Amino acid sequence: MIDFTIVDLSRLQFAATAMYHFIFVPLTLGLSILVAIMESVYVMSGNPVWRRMTLFWGTLFGINFAMGVATGIVMEFQFGMNWSYYSHYVGDVFGAPLAIEGLMAFFMEATFIGLFFFGWDRLSKVAHLAVTWLVALGANFSALWILIANGWMQNPVGSVFNPDTMRMEITDFIAVIFNPVAQAKFVHTVSAGYVAGSMFVMAVSAFFLLRGRHRELARRSMVVAASFGLASALSVVVLGDESGYVATEHQKMKIAAIEAMWETEPAPAGLTLFALPGKDGNRYEVKVPWVLGLITTRSLNKELPGIRTLVEHAEVRIRNGIQASASLDAIRKDPNDKAAREAFAKQWPDLGYALLLKRYRADIQNATPEEIQRAALDTVPGVAPLFWSFRVMVALGFYFIAFFGLAFLMSCRHRLGENRAFLRVALWSLPLPWVAIEAGWLVAEYGRQPWAIEGVLPTFYAASGLTLTDLVISLGFFLALYTSLLIVMIFLMVKTIRKGPSEHSVLDDAPAGAGTLPEPALARTPR
Structure with missing residues (x-):
């Protein structure tokens, strides 16, 4: 029988390392584009303040990038x-x-x-400007390939189970690349990273302005972040809607759990704004009629x-999967059994559902109706955590639109940075994008x-046969290591921000007509 303590600890370890890692990824995505925008303005205008901005924010980007690499490598092992x-x-x-991400995107970045x-x-x-944009492009390419892999886990297209090798194999790599779930996740995820980068720039700039330091750099940085942040926040909501629509097509149980929708409602379904989800139904529901149906199905019927x-x-799928399991056994006994192969070719998409029975018995073909019912109930994820996490994410998404919309309006009126109450809000809003991203x-x-793979491989069936001691030691080690890296990153970030950019660039002090300036020291000094 499956040892679920081992499975749960394995899940906890991967979840902890993944969520630690994703503290760094959004800021890498967001700052890479913002730094490239700032250097573009410097190249076009020649104004040295934009160079100092590029160097200062680029230094913070470099610190974050290094920590992201250190935390990301462990995950693949x-x-x-x-x-x-x-x-x-x-x-x-x-x-x-994953291999393409490492060979193409990561090494490029x-x-x-x-x-x-x-x-x-x-x-x-x-x-140098081209180099900066290639860094940003590499960061986004890296996210693309990772999310293609993750999207396949959510919607395993372009592949088939081979009964001879007992493995899933690619049949159409183009379908894997252009998986609609992967593409929707990519644009939604990178847009969220752009919001995080913009909020980071806004918050640090607000810190400078509240302290009366580096005002010229801070104001310009806030203008760039306000514009880019507003576009990104609007994109997150629009692309999130697309992601929800795609999930409705391929992950209906996830959508039903997010909405705590226990019973099928007449079309179009209402959107639940508030409820206390329970196994026997919800209490204190507050619904908006029709909205959920319109968003998720884009229809009225x-x-x-x-x-x-x-x-x-x-x-039903579990029962079909039991038949697939029987056909697979027949193929393994006689690889030349054409009838079994023909039957399995039609039945294999439900084989994963039959594997859910492995939680209750080894000989799944002799499963009882009660065991089949219990396995079917296992397909329901935790409703309450999903219900509330989704609403936290959405609420923060609309907050970002309002925040960056106000910032953009103030920048158009040349008042950005004058209102100290807004600056305090910007400073204290710094962690909110990460809260929304982790909730997402x-x-x-x-x-x-x-x-682990939607409809194909149950999570408990995917785990290694490790001992409890192995997992406790490795989990404790990774938590200690990742916490230490996070503390180091925060320390370096805070130290760099407190030091701030140099008040004067070497270019400011150069006499007219001076040639190329030596810059090894400049490259080392955050500006």
Whole structure:
């Protein structure tokens, strides 16, 4: 029988390292674009303050990037360490985008970030600007391939189970790349990163203005962040709607759990603003009629199935999966059994549902109706955590639109930075994008449970056969290591921000007509 203590600790370890890692990723995505915008203005205008801005924010970007690399590398090793059967079962598909990310995106980003910091006195302005944009492009490409891999976990297209190798294998790599779930997740995730980067620039600039320091740099930085942040916040909401629509097509149980919708409602379904979800139904519901149906189905006549209806569908798929398991056994006994192969070719998409029965018995083909019903109920993720996490994320999304909208309006009136109350709000809003982002990942990943690969591989079936001691030691080590890295990152960030950019660039002091200036020291000094 499955040892669920081992499974839960493996999940906790991966969740902890992933959520630590994703503290750094959004800021890398957001700051990379903002730094590139600032250097673009410097190249076009020649105003040295924009160069100091590029160097200062670029230094903070570099600190964050280094910590992101350190925390991200460990995650990939966990697939072989904690999730060995997952790696065996779907490694042919899942490993391909991860390999491309490492070979194409990460090395591109890592190479050009070196040129960004050490190429100021070796490259022309335009060449260095190209390097900066390539760093930003590499960061976004890296996110693209990671999210293609993650999107396949949510919607396993372009692949098939091979009964001879007992593994999932790619049949259409183009379908994997252009998976609608992956594409929706990518644009939504990077937009959230842009919001985080913009809020970071706004908050640090507000800190400078409240202290009366570096006012020229801070005001210009806030103008850039306000404009970019407003566009990004609007994109997050619009693209989040698209992500929800795609999830309705491919992950109906996740949508039903997010809305705590236990019963199928007449179309179009209402949107629940507030409720206290419970297994027997919800209390104190406050609903807006029609809105959920319009958002998720984009129609007035399509029903959105409730949790209990989807559990009934899961029972049907489990029974079909039992037949697939029987056909698979026949193929393994006689690889030349054409009838079994033909039957399995039609039945294999439900094989994963039959594997849910492994929680209750090894010989799944002899499962009782009660065991089938229990396995079907396991397809329901935790409703209350999903319900509230989603609402926290959405509420913060609308807050960001209001915040950046006000900032943009103030910048148009040349009053950005004058209102101290707004500056305090900006400073204290710094952690909110990360709260929204972590809540969003909780919805995405916890909402997929009990699946490691949606409909294909149950999470408990994907785990390695580690001992409790192994997991306790590794979990404690990773938590200590990641916490230490986070503390180091915060210390370095705070130290750099307190020091601030140099009041005068070397360019400011250069006499007219002076040639190329030596800049090794300039490249080392945050500006």
